[in-house]
C-alpha cells in the first residue's frame with residue numbers, strides 16, 4: 001500500500017475536526033443545519049490554516065444525503081455529522097465530476113480557466129450542488145475574475161463557489177463584497193502541539209512532547225507545515241520521534257548547543273564561546289542557519305522568561321549583533337568567520353567591547369532631563385500666572401513631556417500629532433517665555449511619541465523635586481478631566 005502523507009491523513013473529515021478555527025466551524029455548522037449556506041464564500045488566511053479543507057467539507061456537506069435529510073426535518077446537526085462521510089454522495093466525493101478544484105497560482109492558461117468556469121452553467125451531473133474550489137484566487141487573470149464576478153452576481157441554480165486566498169488585499173473589492181468572508185486565524189502552538197500528539201498516538205508513534213512543541217513552533221501557525229514536518233520526522237525515525245530526531249531531520253541545531261553559546265557569551269567566557277561555536281559548526285549547518293536559530297532561541301528565552309535571572313538587555317545586545325552579522329554574512333564568502341568573530345567579540349569582557357552605548361543614554365543624560373523639566377514647569381507657571389487658570393498655553397505645556405535637554409536645546413514630546421501641531425503654532429511665544437525664565441535663549445524641538453503614557457499623572461510623577469510644589473499648583477489649577485487624553 002502506498003504511503004499516505006500525514007498531511008492528507010490529518011485532514012479534517014468533519015467540521016468538528018477543523019483545528020484552531022472554531023469561530024468558523026461553529027458558524028458554518030449553524031448555517032448548514034438551518035440550510036442557510038451562501039453560494040459564494042471567500043476563505044481568507046495564511047497557508048495551511050484550513051481554507052481548502054473547509055471548502056471541501058462544505059462542498060461535501062452541500063451534497064450529503066444525511067445533511068439534506070436533517071435539513072428537511074429541521075433537526076439540528078452536530079459538527080461531527082457535517083458531512084456524514086457515509087452516504088453515497090460523501091463516499092464518491094473525491095471522484096465527483098461536480099466538484100471542480102483548481103489553483104489559480106498554477107500555470108493554467110486563461111482559456112483553460114474560462115472553460116472550467118463555463119461548466120458552471122451546465123447542470124450538475126450527479127450531485128445536488130456543483131461546487132468550485134479555487135485556490136489563490138487573487139492570482140486569476142482579469143478575464144477569469146470577470147467571469148467569476150458574473151457567476152457570483154447572477155448565480156446559475158445549484159452552484160457554489162469557494163474562493164481561497166492568502167492575500168485578501170489583492171482580491172478585487174467587487175468580489176469581496178459579493179462573498180461571505182471567512183477569516184482563518186493562525187493556529188496557536190498550544191493547539192498544534194497537542195493535535196500532533198493525538199495524531200501520533202493514533203498512528204502508534206511515540207512522539208515526545210518536547211518534539212511536538214518544537215514542530216508546533218516551527219510551523220508558525222500553519223497546520224499543514226506542522227504535518228509536513230511531522231511526516232518528515234516520521235519517515236526518518238520510525239516508531240519514536242524525539243526532539244533530537246526533529247532537530248536532525250529538519251536540519252536544526254539543538255537548543256542545548258545554542259544555549260551553550262548564549263551562556264558563554266553572557267558569562268564573557270571567550271574560550272567556552274570558541275568551543276561552543278566550533279561544536280555548532282561541526283553539526284554541518286550553514287552559518288546563516290545557526291545565526292537564525294540563535295536569534296529565534298534568544299527570542300524564545302525572552303518570551304518564555306525561562307530564566308528570570310538573565311539580563312534581557314544583554315540578550316537584546318546579542319540579538320542585535322547577530323542580526324547585524326547576518327546582514328554582513330549574506331553574499332559574503334566567509335559567513336562562518338563573520339559569525340564566529342561576532343560571537344567572540346560579544347563574549348569579550350565589557351571594557352574591551354567597543355559597541356556604541358545605547359543611543360537614548362547618549363542623547364539625554366538624566367541630570368539634563370531634570371533641568372529641562374524644571375524649565376518646562378517654570379514656563380508653565382509663567383503662563384498660568386500671566387493668563388490665569390484657563391491659560392491655553394499652560395494647558396498645552398502640561399501635555400508636553402521633556403525627552404531631551406542638552407546644551408541649549410530642549411526636546412519635548414507629545415503623544416499625538418495634534419497636540420504637537422498646536423504646540424508648534426505657539427512656539428515663538430513659548431520660546432520667548434523660556435528665554436525669560438531660563439535667562440538665556442533655548443531652542444525647543446517638538447517630537448511626537450505615541451508610546452508616551454496617556455495620562456498627565458504619569459508625567460507628574462517625574463518632575464524635578466525642587467519644582468514639585470509649583471507643578472502641583474498648576475495641576476490643581478487645571479481641569480483634571482480635560483487634561484487626560
Ligand SMILES: [Zn+2]
Pocket residue numbers: 063064065066067083084085086087088089090091
Ligand atoms: Zn454524506
